[in-house]
Structures are given as structure tokens and as C-alpha cells.
Amino acid sequence: MKATVVLNAATAKRLIAQGIAAHPIVSHAVDRGTIIITLGTTNGYVASELLGVPIDQGAFAAGLIDDRWNVNSRLGEASDLVLKKGVQEPFDAEGVLDSLTAGDVIIKGGNALDPFGTVGVLMAASTGGTVGRYIPTALARGVDIIIPISVAKSIHTSIADLALDLGSRKIDRSMGLPCGMYPLTGHVVTELEALGWLDAVEATHICSHGMGVGAGSVSLLIEGDEANVQSAYTRIQALAKLAEVPVAGRA
DSSP states (O other): OEEEEEEOHHHHHHHHHHHHHHOHHHHHHHHHSEEEEOSOHHHHHHHHHHHTSOOOHHHHOOOBOSTTOSBOTTTTSSOOEEEETTEEEOOOHHHHHHHOOBTBEEEOOOSEEOTTSOEEEEEOSTTOHHHHHHHHHHHHHTOEEEEEOOGGGBOSSOHHHHHHHOOTTTOSSOSSOOOEEEEEOSEEEOHHHHHHHHHOOEEEEEEEOOSGGGTTOEEEEEESOHHHHHHHHHHHHHHHHHHTSOOTTOO
């Protein structure tokens, strides 16, 4: 059976969040380890999914790309979220970093997904921001990095090449904050992986974006057994209805 679906940006983020929650690495960390959810728009939905309650999505955003590029007037209202054995704990950057070990998870979103499956993260902070704080320690200790990112962020250029071309002190003029780009290594979770885990279907990215409420949307082809495709289709319909309801902190 085949079906086509259109997911607006909020629906796509909710689907990815459900996929993250179902990821075996995340499930293990919920039961036995520590999970750090860094700031980001998609990560806000991941946090809500793992906590089971709505959160203030506007405050949980990091950089927001608009016509000024990579700015967020509400930055600083929320901190990274820490779960230990599924229970939220107060955020202590140094303490949680010191405690990280194999079996723990850092959830870090990205800004671009290249044709080779590499994720790029824009860095406005001169010391690398969240990337500089967590990623070297995570890679050194074998902490799993989960990367939720929509296929809507697909680009046609190598992230490795962009990382060499960009850099805040290489840019002469910029709409908003000039940035560098970091090639992020980890377990990438898009809408395609999420549907594969949740409903055992094969999903293919058809196209991206649209107008009005379709701005930032992705269109997918879903294939598989009839019952599984219907399950995925019903799931997306339900998530689309949720996306129509205002979330905490947003009018």
C-alpha cells in the first residue's frame, strides 16, 4: 500500500519527537541513565514528549532563522533540560557534564542535513555554544548523541565544505549573527526514521515547503503493509490536529 502525506513544521517536529522517544538508545537512558535535551525548536517537542507535558516552545528555542538569521529575543529564558532515570533535575552545567558516561544521551538538533547524511550546526557563539560545551566530552566518553532534524532542512552542499567556508570572523556582512558550522556526528532521526520505528513503514521524502500554513512543510511517500501504512497515516492525521492547537507559551 502507498500513501502520501503533508506534514507542516509543527507536525513534523512532533513526529520526530515520537520517534526519538521510541529510539532504543533513548528508552534505555530514560530507564537507567541521563538525558540532556539541549535548546532548539525540534528539541522542545522532544522535551514535551519525554516529560509528557507541554513546554514553552518559544523559550526553548535557541537561534531562530528569520529574515535577520539566527536570532532569538527570548534566549536565556529556558535552560537545557536534564532527565535522570526519567525524572527532570535542576540544570547544573558543570555537574551534569562531569557525570556523563556511556549509556547517557545528549539530544542536539541541527540546522542543515547534507546529501551524505551529515548534520551541520550553526554556531554563533565564539566558543561554539552548545556544541563546544557538550560534544567533545560526549565523543571522548562514548556518550550517545541523538540528532533530531527534519528532512525539510536538506541541503545540496557538503557540510564539511561549508564548515571550511563559514566562520563568524570570516563573514564580512551578515543579516543577523554571523556563524560558523560544525559537522555533527551522531544518530540522525528525521521523519523517515521515526515512521520506520513507529509504524514499520518505508518513508521517502518527496518535496519540501509551501505557502501559508504549509511554509516549512514536508511531503512524504509512505509504503508498506496496508495495516502499517494506515497506522502511519492515522498517526500523522492525529499529530496534524495537535499542531492546530496553540502550545504553552505561544499565541
